[in-house]
Amino acid sequence: MLVDVPNGWREVFLEDILKPIARRELVRPSETYRLLGVRLYGNGSFLRETLLGSELSAQHLFMVKAGDLIYNKLFAWKGTFAIINEDHSGCFVSNEFPTFRPIYSSVTANYARRIIQLPRIADRANLVSTGTTSISRNRLNPKDFLRFPVVLPSQAEQLAIDNYLQAVEKTIEQRKSTILAISNAKKAVMRELLTKGGRRDQAPMWALKERWVFGRITEGVKAIPADWELVRLTSVAKLESGHTPDRKRPDYWGGDIHWLSLGDTEALDSLTIGETKEQVNNLGIQNSSARILPKDTVIFSRTATVGKASRLATPMATSQDFANWICGPEIDPRYLVQVFRHMGREWKRLQAGSTHQTIYMPTFKRLQILLPPIKEQQEIADMGEAFDLRIEAEKRALAELQNTRKALSQELLSGRLRLPKSMIERFEEKAGQAVSA
Structure with a gap:
């Protein structure tokens, strides 16, 4: 046993829940294509640039679709893993990005995304990455990646965990929206106060x-x-x-x-x-x-x-x-x-x-x-600081929520914290279905 297995879960390797795929797509010299990169520590893919087909050999390009898992071989030890979302479906990555697809009979795409966001995945990549030159010393071989051990609950519990964490993440996004709304309101008010009083x-x-x-x-x-x-x-x-x-x-x-x-x-x-x-x-x-x-x-x-x-x-x-x-x-x-x-x-x-x-x-x-006169300066400052104090309070609450989400994610995905059985049973009917990212 390579990892602790919670009761009712099973120990698997990533090769049991991910299958390698290779879609080599020809990009015509006159066509444009969107090239992706991957942010650090499981924070998703991003659009690097839009290029002409003549600028990079099509032999080195792979098309990705929603639900695919990719990682950057050179920086996997820094957590450069991502599940492709709908916005990036049809984009391309270079051959430095091995590509995989979740085996939906075992794992949902959302749960696979959550697994690769865990710090221990980057830690293991750092442990097994190899190379003989200064450039390749941290390169992660796809075969080694697929031998990473993980513990996996039933699909019903996967769906329940994902649903629970989505609710926390929705609260986080609402808090971010509140901060943005207050910040925008401050900008509008202060623009008037700082130019007209x-x-x-x-x-x-x-x-x-x-x-x-x-x-x-x-x-x-x-x-x-x-x-x-x-x-x-x-x-x-x-x-x-x-x-x-x-x-x-x-x-x-x-x-x-x-x-x-x-x-x-x-x-x-x-x-x-x-x-x-x-x-x-x-x-x-x-x-x-x-x-x-x-x-x-x-x-x-x-x-x-x-x-x-x-x-x-x-x-x-x-x-x-x-x-x-x-x-x-x-x-x-x-x-x-x-x-x-x-x-x-x-x-x-x-x-x-x-x-x-x-x-x-x-x-x-x-x-x-x-x-302005000093008294009016003080009044303007009072208004601006009232906004700032509210924004500071909202940001503290956001930081607490984000820390809670991080701790919950690690505990739930390791099985150290279990959801009530009643919450899991609500997803029994959906279990076994392919759930896209």
């Missing part, structure tokens, strides 16, 4: 005195409330860059000074940042260009995740991947965060770089923003 038509509007070139909230703004100004951001906030102390000097690291780096960029989704993954000490600060920034400094990610912005909840230093703004008395840092968060299209326009997209410091020096 809360008074809207009740406030007299004046034409812009100069062209708004860098830092636009939206295009087409030609007039603003009469008591607002269009100003150079550096005239109301001090721009600071970050720096990384020498990594070769361990005596610079591990102190009590928080140091914000790319590893912390997810934290910028929150309104404030108080903790970092790494810390430096005074010696590291003194021997680098980094400096300790005060509380409420506005932090902007200008490299890998361009556009994320937050405020410091406590004094800390940052890496050079951030543009940092110490706000003066004329601008509320909470307002500036909301401005930055609403400038997604503008940040994309201002990015540059041949290898990695970034926004260079000279660009920040040219940013212009609309500056």
Whole structure:
């Protein structure tokens, strides 16, 4: 026995539930075809590109249809397995992608998809992948793949498990839709507030005195409330860059000074940042260009995740991947965060770089923003933060649901957790039928 077999289940190999198929299809030179790739860790196939038949030899192409299982031989150890869905039926893969079809008398396509998404499948691929060169050292042979052991319940229980997990996944998708709806509502409301304020038509509007070139909230703004100004951001906030102390000097690291780096960029989704993954000490600060920034400094990610912005909840230093703004008395840092968060299209326009997209410091020096009176800035920030706090709460709930789904999937598909018999009996009539992905 290679794996633990729950009561009423059976131990099988993948060759017992999957049959190899090879459909070599000729693509004429004048025809186009869609070429697929596979995402990591069982996250499905994706459309890589659309090509002409003359661009790749038809001898190396295989057509796939809905329900087929494919994997990338070179990266199977990273979980590059997928069941083809209807949208990708009729697409092609190269000969680096072995293709299989579920044997429906043993397993449903959906259950097969769930099996290959399990982390232990990627772990086993990593264990048995072989090769003699740097390129092929992790290549997974299809014969080895088909000898992976799995445990399999009856088809009725397969259908019940799949149905149960689909219900959880539906809840996850509903939560994602809620987050998207709130985000879209925020964009619409904040676009008005950040260009017209809360008074809207009740406030007299004046034409812009100069062209708004860098830092636009939206295009087409030609007039603003009469008591607002269009100003150079550096005239109301001090721009600071970050720096990384020498990594070769361990005596610079591990102190009590928080140091914000790319590893912390997810934290910028929150309104404030108080903790970092790494810390430096005074010696590291003194021997680098980094400096300790005060509380409420506005932090902007200008490299890998361009556009994320937050405020410091406590004094800390940052890496050079951030543009940092110490706000003066004329601008509320909470307002500036909301401005930055609403400038997604503008940040994309201002990015540059041949290898990695970034926004260079000279660009920040040219940013212009609309500056309402400080009280109105605070009111606008209050509204934006109310949306953000709701979005943060929804994202936390989503993360909990996703973790629950992952844990349930592993427990149910291993048989360590069993569904009630009454739930399984509801699918007895459907058992034995071929169920497509």
